Amino acid sequence: MGICQGKLPETPKPLNCELREKLRSPIIVFVIGGPGSGKGLHCARLATKYNFYHMAVGELLREEAKKATSSSSKIIKDIMLRGALVPAGFVMDLLTDTMLRTENAKGFFIDGFPRGIRQARLFEEVVGRPPNIVIVFDCSTETMIQRLLLRSHTGTRADDHERIIRQRLETHYTLSEPVLTYYLQKSLLRNVLGEEPSEIIFAKCCSVVDDVLKGHSVQD
Numbered sequence: 621m622g623i624c625q626g627k628l629p630e631t632p633k634p635l636n637c638e639l640r641e642k643l644r645s646p647i648i649v650f651v652i653g654g655p656g657s658g659k660g661l662h663c664a665r666l667a668t669k670y671n672f673y674h675m676a677v678g679e680l681l682r683e684e685a686k687k688a689t690s691s692s693s694k695i696i697k698d699i700m701l702r703g704a705l706v707p708a709g710f711v712m713d714l715l716t717d718t719m720l721r722t723e724n725a726k727g728f729f730i731d732g733f734p735r736g737i738r739q740a741r742l743f744e745e746v747v748g749r750p751p752n753i754v755i756v757f758d759c760s761t762e763t764m765i766q767r768l769l770l771r772s773h774t775g776t777r778a779d780d781h782e783r784i785i786r787q788r789l790e791t792h793y794t795l796s797e798p799v800l801t802y803y804l805q806k807s808l809l810r811n812v813l814g815e816e817p818s819e820i821i822f823a824k825c826c827s828v829v830d831d832v833l834k835g836h837s838v839q840d
């Protein structure tokens with residue numbers, strides 16, 4: 621992945637026609653929502669059920685941040701601990717590189733992407749197509765904070781500290797509205813109430829994915 625003068629790239633690498641063609645047929649489901657809204661938990665279950673690949677962008681970035689040899693690792697870690705966003709070019713390259721490395725994927729649940737309208741537009745520019753559907757988890761701020769504070773006791777995530785949680789929420793609220801409008805206008809947005817018990821949320825997500833699969837097989 622290219623690094624620009626000690627910084628992370630803002631602009632993604634273009635993909636040639638052959639690479640774009642590889643990303644034409646898999647089903648692509650974007651799963652978005654605030655921090656703690658349940659994206660990760662449900663994408664993991666959905667990926668198992670549908671035999672799709674679960675691509676958690678935050679997780680991919682945490683792996684990059686751990687690479688001692690990578691000059692970008694410290695920059696990524698610092699950004700994540702500020703609850704801010706990693707530059708869009710770097711995220712797009714990471715996303716497309718990972719998708720292209722996944723041989724014969726039937727589909728992808730892309731968890732935590734896009735964050736901001738620029739990422740939504742860049743995806744279409746680079747990949748040459750929109751996602752098949754976008755699931756958004758609607759969740760109250762109080763619930764999201766409570767869940768993340770609860771998870772903070774496990775020590776699994778360095779960014780689960782109240783100050784950083786609030787910054788992650790602020791980043792989310794600042795950037796998410798135009799993304800929702802964008803996909804609503806394209807009739808690609810499906811809202812799921814993330815406050816409900818996990819079984820109900822899972823069933824609602826499955827019904828969204830089943831509809832996409834039905835439409836996909838009709839096209840085939």
Ligand code: AP5
Nearest residue numbers: 655656657658659660661677678700704705706732767818
């Ligand atoms: P990321 O790792 O994606 O974190 P996040 O968006 O802050 O979300 P979380 O993973 O904390 O929550 P979640 O919605 O997945 O909920 P979960 O299922 O885990 O991103 C981290 C950072 O990476 C970002 O801040 C940014 O810096 C960077 N980044 C990521 N994507 C980027 C992008 N596209 N561009 C630029 N930078 C990017 O659930 C949370 C907890 O709640 C769990 O304990 C779970 O068990 C519980 N829970 C979930 N649902 C329920 C339920 N229904 N009932 C009860 N408990 C529940």
